[in-house]
Amino acid sequence: MPSYASGVSDVPLLGDTIGDNFDRTVAAVPDRDALVEVPTGRRWTYAQLRSDVDALALGLLDTGVAKGDRVGIWAPNMAEWTLLQYASAKLGAILVNINPSYRTHELEFVLNQAGVSVLVSAREFKTSNYEQMIADVRGKCPDLRSVVLIGSDEWNGLLDAGRAGDPAVLAERQASLTTDDPINIQYTSGTTGFPKGATLSHHNILNNGYFLGRILGYTSDDRVCIPVPFYHCFGMVMGNLGCTSNGSTMVIPAQGFDPEATLRAVAQERCTSLYGVPTMFIAELNAPTFADHDVSSLRTGIMAGSPCPVEVMKQVVDRMGMAEVTIAYGMTETSPVSTQTRRDDSLELRVSTVGRVLPHLEVKIVDPETGLTVPRGEPGELCTRGYSVMLGYWNEPDKTAEAIDPARWMHTGDLGVMDDDGYVNITGRIKDMVIRGGENVYPREIEEFLHTHPDILDAQVVGVPDVKYGEELCAWVIQREGSTPLDADAVREFATGKLAHYKIPRYVMVVDEFPMTVTGKVRKVEMRATSVDRLGLGDASSAGKAQETST
Known part of the structure; x- marks a missing residue:
């Protein structure tokens, strides 16, 4: 198939x-309450x-x-x-x-x-x-x-x-x-050069917010806490339009993300839904006053922006009571959501996939070289088509043509696998894939594994140059407070016998935080550059002399 x-x-x-x-x-x-701004007490x-x-x-x-x-x-x-x-x-x-x-x-x-x-x-x-x-x-x-x-x-x-x-x-x-008039320009956070202005219509973003809200079961009884930024689709489409198209209440917990303010807003306004990227949920779960806030009103929400670690999802369900939390996947150019897990999906599906296609949309996985659709179970580039695909990049027809093919398929640049039931697993960015000695290594798999270490709060993996293997793995980890200090040897020892040898990170850097965009996405390009600099890998010929370090 x-x-x-x-x-x-x-x-x-x-x-x-x-x-x-x-x-x-x-x-x-x-x-009904439409909008509540918690810091000022204003409500409409x-x-x-x-x-x-x-x-x-x-x-x-x-x-x-x-x-x-x-x-x-x-x-x-x-x-x-x-x-x-x-x-x-x-x-x-x-x-x-x-x-x-x-x-x-x-x-x-x-x-x-x-x-x-x-x-x-x-x-x-x-x-x-x-x-x-x-x-x-x-x-x-x-x-x-x-x-x-x-x-x-x-x-x-x-x-x-x-x-x-x-x-x-x-x-x-x-x-x-x-409905097809352009109504919004959102600039994508390009990793090189200036960002591109994704141009979106009424039809694009209104329908995406509406159907996403329907999947979450929104009614006029729902109150949605929106700590994600409005300037991004997560806030203004999934948040605001998801609410107003379904008669729900928009709750602003703070001007910028603050885990304590978010928890206070949920408790005070009896929010039923909470949004965030995984790092936001991690910060909320680890807030010193977490137990002081009554978040029992929560039932659902969205985790998106980057892959959700299994342990984090379990805690969101168990400690925050968000039994119906969903995972959503998309990009600014697709208004943004293309796939989403459903409220009654198993925990396994919610941590191992980004769900299945939204109503009225199409998705396929293609061979990046040939453009041919691959059989289910085989990896390739995820493409999506339908009402959500942007009109184009503002005043940049050439760049639009690079992203949207003549059949109106949006090429996401993400690697994915579709199972027999249509659920998609994102295995990484095409450009994030690490090729070590001819073996394709997908950082997300390593990151998921590192999350099972009792002393690791969060982990990200990038590829760095190596003279022998072409690339090696470098893991950035944030440790749990009060845990035993980690180094590369300790991480390798934990992974030995559990991961194939070529998937075990050669380098480990212990840090306090990851470089992030405003929307909570990890900036892996910056992490690679910093890793190369700190490890002395600027010239591939020096890779063999680099020390295995933690900083």
């Missing part, structure tokens, strides 16, 4: 724009949220924001982010998500590449002075005609003007939009 599966469903795709779908939910559950019912969304939309309309204009948002997780997400959707303006960790060079690039005309921004976040950085680049961004700082007189003026505006004007604009 070929490694191909399609998502059959008797529930049709939504044909709405985001604004129309939001209004439909408001009409159905006007008095669906009716109140629509009032503020429409006011902001009319205010922006009054300043001349046209359909297709790019409106940038540069802010951490806060209620105003959500207001702008839905206001821009009602206007048909294209929301450009700007990574909160960007500095001036990256900010200037995104503003110019997308042609942002209006930028809505927080004044600051953590150590970043956004107001100053905007001032530094504004003269280099000819398309940027307006900057509105959240909480400023200009921001309040937009809302005031909108409240005094004519709702019929907004209704007319909203009625002129189509």
Whole structure:
């Protein structure tokens, strides 16, 4: 049987724009909580949220924001982010998500590449002075005609003007939009060069949020804690749109990820669902005050962004009570989710696979060299097709053509295997695969094994150059607090007899943390570079002299 599966469903795709779908939910559950911002205590019912969304939309309309204009948002997780997400959707303006960790060079690039005309921004976040950085680049961004700082007189003026505006004007604009209009640009965190702007439509992201929420069983009784960033699909699609398309409540625990704040928000708001990448769940489970928070309201949630270690999943189910937690897999270019485990799947399926294809989508595993679909059980590149595939990279047709083939299959660059039941196991990135002495080694397998070591809290494995074997394995490990110090010899001894000799890491580096993106993904490119530098492997000829170290 070929490694191909399609998502059959008797529930049709939504044909709405985001604004129309939001209004439909408001009409159905006007008095239900729509949005709760825990740090400030602010909360909105669906009716109140629509009032503020429409006011902001009319205010922006009054300043001349046209359909297709790019409106940038540069802010951490806060209620105003959500207001702008839905206001821009009602206007048909294209929301450009700007990574909160960007500095001036990256900010200037995104503003110019997308042609942002209006930028809505927080004044600051953590150590970043956004107001100053905007001032530094504004003269280099000819398309940027307006900057509105959240909480400023200009921001309040937009809302005031909108409240005094004519709702019929907004209704007319909203009625002129189509589901296939571009509505969002999200910049992928490229490992080399500048990021690319994945351009997404109403149809792309609304349906992805809706069906993901249906798989989680969302209703108007669900309250979803969203500690993942809004600027990424995990927050604004799986979180916000997953909620509003199903009438559920969005809960913001903090502006940035904080394990204690997340646990407090779950307990205070009686959240039924919690999102995060594995490192977030690890931090929550190991928070000193974990036992002080009543998280018994949790039943489900999503773990995504990187592979979930078996031990972490067991603790999420046992200690957090998330018996229906699911694993989701996807990428920004696919809105984002392509496959997901189901709530009633076994624990084994939830830790060994990323689930099966979502409704109305297709996935296949192909030979990266020939493009032919491989038989089930054989590895290859995962490709996906359907409503979720992006319109393309903004103003980059050549790069779009590299990612999406003429039949509209999105090539993910991920290696996967599909079993007889259609469940997919991601074994790594094509570029992450380590070839040691002719043997293909998939880092995830080694990482899963290292998680069974009683003293290891988290582990990541990368390949480093070696003069004899071409590549060798280097494991980065974070130890449990108070555990016996580890070194390469101790790790090798633990692995001997349990892993094939060529899968045992030659190098081990004990660290306090991994280099991460804002969305919680481990930056393996940076880890490789650091490993090469610390181990003295810059010149492959020196590989044999490198010492087996821990730092």
